[in-house]
Amino acid sequence: MAKVKKQPRPKAETPRGFRDYFGADVTERKAMLDAIAQVYHRYGFDPLETSAVETVEALGKFLPDVDRPNEGVFAWQEEDDGAWLALRYDLTAPLARVAAQYRNDLAFPYRRYAMGPVWRNEKPGPGRFRQFYQCDADTVGAPNVAADAEICAMLADVLEAVGIPRGDYIVRVNNRKVLNGVMEVAGVLDPSDHSRFEAERGIVLRAIDKLDRLGPDGVRALLGEGRKDDSGDFTKGAGLSPEQAETVMGFMDAKRDTGAATVARLRELVAGSQIGSDGVDELETISDLLDAQGYGADRAVIDPSVVRGLGYYTGPVFEAELTFEITGEDGRRQQFGSVAGGGRYDDLVKRFTGQEVPATGVSIGVDRLLAALRATGRVGSSAAGPVVVTVMDRDRMADYQAMVGELRDAGIRAEVYLGNPKNFGNQLKYADRRQAPIAVIEGGDEKENGVVQLKDLVLGAKLAENASLEEWKSQPAQITCVRGDLVAEVRQMLDRH
Amino acid sequence: MAKVKKQPRPKAETPRGFRDYFGADVTERKAMLDAIAQVYHRYGFDPLETSAVETVEALGKFLPDVDRPNEGVFAWQEEDDGAWLALRYDLTAPLARVAAQYRNDLAFPYRRYAMGPVWRNEKPGPGRFRQFYQCDADTVGAPNVAADAEICAMLADVLEAVGIPRGDYIVRVNNRKVLNGVMEVAGVLDPSDHSRFEAERGIVLRAIDKLDRLGPDGVRALLGEGRKDDSGDFTKGAGLSPEQAETVMGFMDAKRDTGAATVARLRELVAGSQIGSDGVDELETISDLLDAQGYGADRAVIDPSVVRGLGYYTGPVFEAELTFEITGEDGRRQQFGSVAGGGRYDDLVKRFTGQEVPATGVSIGVDRLLAALRATGRVGSSAAGPVVVTVMDRDRMADYQAMVGELRDAGIRAEVYLGNPKNFGNQLKYADRRQAPIAVIEGGDEKENGVVQLKDLVLGAKLAENASLEEWKSQPAQITCVRGDLVAEVRQMLDRH
Incomplete structure (x- = not known):
């Protein structure tokens, strides 16, 4: 019997000279x-x-005395009629x-x-x-x-x-x-x-x-x-x-x-x-x-x-x-x-x-x-990350989805954390990497009291950089607000940034 | 001496299966x-x-037992290392x-x-x-x-x-x-x-x-x-x-x-x-x-x-x-x-x-x-052609350019006719093919009297289709306005459409 050779895994690489653009x-x-x-x-x-794609003929790059088109373009031959096409x-x-x-x-x-x-x-x-x-x-x-x-x-x-x-x-x-x-x-x-x-x-x-x-x-x-x-x-x-x-x-x-x-x-x-x-x-x-x-x-x-x-x-x-x-x-x-x-x-x-x-x-x-x-700073300064609603209780996903729904309906970019919610630190790390301006937190206690916590990640980062103790106290980077005021409070916090 | 063979003209054709999108x-x-x-x-x-472009390897279309990648993709080989790339x-x-x-x-x-x-x-x-x-x-x-x-x-x-x-x-x-x-x-x-x-x-x-x-x-x-x-x-x-x-x-x-x-x-x-x-x-x-x-x-x-x-x-x-x-x-x-x-x-x-x-x-x-x-008629109904300023006197191009400048500054799409101005009929034909809503005309007499003519091409087309003589008279498809009112009058005419 022929030996079945295991295929090596393909390399996950952009081809040489090409690049990917993100966000x-x-x-x-x-x-x-x-x-x-x-x-x-x-x-x-x-x-x-x-x-x-154009025909090489239309691009005008065809050299009559070689069987491959001029260098400088990516070209290939049609299988049926042998016509050369190129990018x-x-x-x-x-x-x-x-x-x-x-x-x-x-x-x-x-x-x-x-x-x-x-x-x-x-x-x-x-x-x-x-x-x-x-x-x-x-x-x-x-x-x-x-x-x-x-x-x-x-x-x-x-x-x-x-x-x-x-x-x-x-x-x-x-x-x-x-x-x-x-x-x-x-x-x-x-x-x-x-x-x-x-x-x-x-x-x-x-x-x-x-x-x-x-x-x-x-x-x-x-x-x-x-x-x-x-x-x-x-x-x-x-x-x-x-x-x-x-x-x-x-x-x-x-x-x-x-x-x-x-x-x-x-x-x-x-x-x-x-x-x-x-x-x-x-x-x-x-x-x-x-x-x-x-x-x-x-x-x-x-x-x-x-x-x-x-x-x-x-x-x-x-x-x-x-x-x-x-x-x-x-x-x-x-x-x-x-x-x-x-x-x-x-x-x-x-x-x-x-x-x-x-x-x-x-x-x-x-x-x-x-x-x-x-x-010259004319583009690229604004953090465009979404408000991240964290998941404190995985059985209450519908509650969190309702929050992002309200925020989106108000035109605010928002998402619920969809990874494994077990480790809360990971959720905040995620919010950070997403350049989220605000994290929304609603645990069991908050739910019971009809409130949510809003963590101002932009202010938090600023304070962490160079704030005195007084500033920390006078400018709370985390506030508690009534659940019904979620959209209004988030908007106010975003406007401050 | 080798005979220099004249190259035939290339065909101006989109490659088979590809298309161009206009306007x-x-x-x-x-x-x-x-x-x-x-x-x-x-x-x-x-x-x-x-x-x-991706490597064929990353696309996963490479068949190990043929020297050409799977059909279904456009692929070619790198010249230096022979790697296969594909769209x-x-x-x-x-x-x-x-x-x-x-x-x-x-x-x-x-x-x-x-x-x-x-x-x-x-x-x-x-x-x-x-x-x-x-x-x-x-x-x-x-x-x-x-x-x-x-x-x-x-x-x-x-x-x-x-x-x-x-x-x-x-x-x-x-x-x-x-x-x-x-x-x-x-x-x-x-x-x-x-x-x-x-x-x-x-x-x-x-x-x-x-x-x-x-x-x-x-x-x-x-x-x-x-x-x-x-x-x-x-x-x-x-x-x-x-x-x-x-x-x-x-x-x-x-x-x-x-x-x-x-x-x-x-x-x-x-x-x-x-x-x-x-x-x-x-x-x-x-x-x-x-x-x-x-x-x-x-x-x-x-x-x-x-x-x-x-x-x-x-x-x-x-x-x-x-x-x-x-x-x-x-x-x-x-x-x-x-x-x-x-x-x-x-x-x-x-x-x-x-x-x-x-x-x-x-x-x-x-x-x-x-x-x-x-x-369902949710896109495609609006004629988005520019206002066309015609050229009655080729030596006064600066005047016509000033008009389109004013219109553009007011956010109105406008252009001056840049072809050969000799035949005025051709200019109106051009305006028609461009789906222009209005043609602006300023000949020597108008210039002298400080006025311009505005030809309402949308209304003109409607009237041409099914208007009675009375309608022709009561809804003039061409009006004369003071040069200084050009932008205001054009806007009013556009709003009527």
């Missing part, structure tokens, strides 16, 4: 997303919820598919928002997860930069709606076309033949994208001959002359005290370039539209030093930064930094239909924004 | 889930959000993993709720999707049936919270232990040796699970010698004598007018069986606890005819049914039927830890409940 982690994020959705809704954006890696690719698939059914310009998890098949690391939330709003089919201005205004409203006060954030706007104009002036873009200097422009784009990390001198080196890093490795430069490089550097440094002055400076820089001039016009229009709606320089500014995403987007680029300081991991004070970014991209559905459809949108870094709210 | 589809479901979560929260349940197929398996993984960190009894999509790798069909929502609440670590009673009460509260009036639903409760007692009395369960009659009990369980489909006679046949179906196929029966079969049939038929009478009838049926007596005691306790909290027979009843899930659960079993009638696909009136089910299962974490941990919970059929709310 307040879930509700705080949800509250933030709800507040954001409300703003999106008010702006006329409609929700779209696509499924987590979405962002919310833009599904939007592109939807805009193409329903192009005859949707009302364009199509304003849509989407919120939900996305998946990346990457090596997990500290703080790097393989599933995380995105929260996007995009307008598809609106060529006018009024759509971009609208997204910027909405972004400002979103930040205030979730609790970032005016003055603690700024929306910065730049434009890829202005950079193209600068490159034209610098001699690395030929409007009549875009294939010339393509390699150089690639190096320029990558160089300015590294401004934060390398500083102006590092970028200048990459624009010129090249740069040797600390390890001795040499990165080839774009080969620009010092004068050409200064033109490009001047772009990133063009911000002036007022929007008008910045626009004037940019006009100088792109003088002679049609695309550069178009880009400056767009920035001016966006600035005017924002001003007209009351989004002044305290909320949104033209800032050519915004370089992130310039390589990806085709027109306006925007970024929302939180300007207040927090203490970094190295103990130094530093600005919180970017929490959202976006811009205009005009090739959204072209892959599917061949038609160019203009689109602009923004993606909010859900985890970063939530971290900012937590860092 | 109201998303917001209506969200509103329902929010209302449910509020009830769960009030009962002390905490949200848990696990990732969509969760329900919310209970992740709960089991979490309860085991965090057994030293969670406060038990652990009340948790979870809402979110789950995935099944099944053949898609009409109305059968491979991704759908589940909405569960479970209590882990509470052996007392007070936990089951709580779930039943909560289920009733949930149904009322989403808009099902009392009287239109009923929560039915049964108990697997009573069935076990009945089987003991019928002679197919030997309490001292559970391995005896295992095959017979399996047949009995499968037979009663088919009560709805086969009717009493069909079940009776399967309890006895067996049954030949319409196609001529023979299904072997459990081999019970007519008397034994009647005992089992009597169980499903034991419901009486009052809970007390039902309990008394069940006691007769299980006389002599310890487990049967325990089961009846549990039902009586649940009934008493629900009564004590005011959940009378109009909301929750003991009903031994609830057989769904008796094979899976180990103690109390419950089901929520909507009792109002709808017109079925065949044109006949029929009860809406079940929208939620659950029960007690005591082997939740045993797979992982070897320890038995009692658990009880409920799963709400999100799509079915939403369908019920739609069928």
Whole structure:
């Protein structure tokens, strides 16, 4: 007879790079997303919820010469027809598919928002997860930069709606076309033949994208001959002359005290370039539209030093930064930094239909924004645990259930202890771990006298920390009240917290 | 040189068996889930959000003798260590993993709720999707049936919270232990040796699970010698004598007018069986606890005819049914039927830890409940489209943006038309497709005179349908108002709808 091998027990583990969210982690994020959705809704954006799964073909990650899709996505093959499916890696690719698939059914310009998890098949690391939330709003089919201005205004409203006060954030706007104009002036873009200097422009784009990390001198080196890093490795430069490089550097440094002055400076820089001039016009229009709606320089500014995403987007680029300081991991004070970014991209559905459809949108870094709210104490302080009704006499469960019933009917979060009631200490320990604000106690004596005991666990914890004997006596953390007053007394105690 | 083959355009298609949700589809479901979560929260349940991805090992779907995991889940292999990962197929398996993984960190009894999509790798069909929502609440670590009673009460509260009036639903409760007692009395369960009659009990369980489909006679046949179906196929029966079969049939038929009478009838049926007596005691306790909290027979009843899930659960079993009638696909009136089910299962974490941990919970059929709310007109009637400000003069975009800004500041959903404004008819068509209640128009003349036109699209549609000439004249669907009164006039028009 074959030997029956005993199966080992499975490991109870979250897969590598994934995590579980408990209690307040879930509700705080949800509250933030709800507040954001409300703003999106008010702006006329409609929700779209696509499924987590797309065909790899639609995601555009399929490499024709390997039998497995590109790394970076979680993919698998259908058993019947061998088609490859994958989890979405962002919310833009599904939007592109939807805009193409329903192009005859949707009302364009199509304003849509989407919120939900996305998946990346990457090596997990500290703080790097393989599933995380995105929260996007995009307008598809609106060529006018009024759509971009609208997204910027909405972004400002979103930040205030979730609790970032005016003055603690700024929306910065730049434009890829202005950079193209600068490159034209610098001699690395030929409007009549875009294939010339393509390699150089690639190096320029990558160089300015590294401004934060390398500083102006590092970028200048990459624009010129090249740069040797600390390890001795040499990165080839774009080969620009010092004068050409200064033109490009001047772009990133063009911000002036007022929007008008910045626009004037940019006009100088792109003088002679049609695309550069178009880009400056767009920035001016966006600035005017924002001003007209009351989004002044305290909320949104033209800032050519915004370089992130310039390589990806085709027109306006925007970024929302939180300007207040927090203490970094190295103990130094530093600005919180970017929490959202976006811009205009005009090739959204072209892959599917061949038609160019203009689109602009923004993606909010859900985890970063939530971290900012937590860092400044704007979420997470309230103990949301339930009132715990303890069980002194297991035969009177109906009495205790009636109590929680009354409390819940009054809108108060409450629960009866459902574990083994034998050890009363365990019940109080449980209430503690549940962050219960109050424990309700009704033993035989109390029952007989028509009263219950209310233990104020919040006050108790405070007293235990630093109270004198007098304070202990003057502020009783446990009171006796008439059974009929249970709801009123609990509410009073909760209001004191 | 190698020939560069032009890639064909990708198809813009949702993968087979998946679907996209637009606008109201998303917001209506969200509103329902929010209302449910509020009830769960009030009962002390905490949200848990696990990732969509689990190890196949933790899901328990791995077959040791094939190199691919069991069908039914979407699974793939990690590239580095070859571990199998999969999308969760329900919310209970992740709960089991979490309860085991965090057994030293969670406060038990652990009340948790979870809402979110789950995935099944099944053949898609009409109305059968491979991704759908589940909405569960479970209590882990509470052996007392007070936990089951709580779930039943909560289920009733949930149904009322989403808009099902009392009287239109009923929560039915049964108990697997009573069935076990009945089987003991019928002679197919030997309490001292559970391995005896295992095959017979399996047949009995499968037979009663088919009560709805086969009717009493069909079940009776399967309890006895067996049954030949319409196609001529023979299904072997459990081999019970007519008397034994009647005992089992009597169980499903034991419901009486009052809970007390039902309990008394069940006691007769299980006389002599310890487990049967325990089961009846549990039902009586649940009934008493629900009564004590005011959940009378109009909301929750003991009903031994609830057989769904008796094979899976180990103690109390419950089901929520909507009792109002709808017109079925065949044109006949029929009860809406079940929208939620659950029960007690005591082997939740045993797979992982070897320890038995009692658990009880409920799963709400999100799509079915939403369908019920739609069928009865409780969601979906309100047109939630934005006020659309049209663009008569593309150079005055700032004016139009200022209008939507004012409307939004007043909490009114509004948007400016962002498509090509040349054709005004297209703008009104757009407003129509957006289900806009009002279109705002400000041309050059209006601007000069300091007024705007408000077109009441809701009234316009009504009039277009069935108005006389007099009505057309007496109820103007378009009015002129002073620019400064825009917000007030729009609000008044919206209030009329």
